[in-house]
């Protein structure tokens with residue numbers, strides 16, 4: 001990637017009127033393909049997404065996309081941008097097709113035939129051709145998410161920003177949604193914000209982990225897990241058994257509570273070696289960043 005290509009964010013800072021510093025010097029360098037933004041609730045992901053989508057302004061910092069100064073010229077980005085927010089609004093009485101028509105019109109698709117063709121292609125792409133004539137308000141949660149992607153793809157954006165896309169979707173809908181995202185990522189920069197670590201591990205070439213308004217780690221999933229190779233051990237604890245205080249990742253299983261610990265040598269005591277997953281690296285890096293902040 002050349003220096004001015006892709007999405008480049010430097011020193012982005014935002015403090016809300018209530019004093020919450022939601023972004024605290026965020027740096028990002030995002031090239032073509034799918035890029036993940038992972039972080040716990042309240043980390044600042046949505047604030048960052050809305051700022052990148054030109055819906056709010058930062059207090060300080062710079063954003064460029066393919067050389068465009070996004071803060072100085074938001075309209076230039078808007079022409080190239082697709083944004084899928086956490087929730088798409090309610091549009092009572094409006095059919096899917098007519099809402100897409102309005103969006104296409106706003107994106108400058110003034111030729112009716114071209115507009116119709118684009119809308120038909122988009123509806124087919126998200127598997128909603130059969131229900132384009134139905135009111136959006138009657139769509140299921142999964143259909144609504146897919147429809148949101150169609151809306152975001154109007155005008156063939158070069159930058160697609162997707163905020164928490166798969167919450168509440170069943171596995172088939174989630175897979176379909178991921179397939180569409182991966183297809184779009186073949187032609188555009190796609191920024192996927194989520195707290196579902198598996199989605200990022202399966203889909204994204206690179207990612208940033210965000211916590212308390214800062215990027216605390218950046219890299220490919222394999223780069224983030226590599227430092228934990230050979231150092232993770234797991235064991236399942238029966239109900240009532242004490243779990244180590246420093247367990248990295250604790251999850252319920254049908255046979256008890258599974259805990260993963262970090263140790264340079266095997267702790268014995270029923271522990272077996274555990275190959276690091278992005279989920280482990282995520283918990284490890286978040287814990288490290290909290291310790292660094294507390295020190």
Ligand SMILES: Nc1ncnc2c1ncn2[C@@H]1O[C@H](COP(=O)(O)OP(=O)(O)OP(=O)(O)O)[C@@H](O)[C@H]1O
Nearest residue numbers: 016018020022039040041042043044045046047048
């Ligand atoms: N409009 C606002 N006014 C004041 N504080 C806000 C506003 N929006 C967000 N915040 C606060 O800023 C911080 C970051 O919120 P943000 O929604 O960006 O995080 P998030 O990572 O998207 O969280 P989630 O995963 O829960 O959606 C939180 O402490 C939140 O309460």
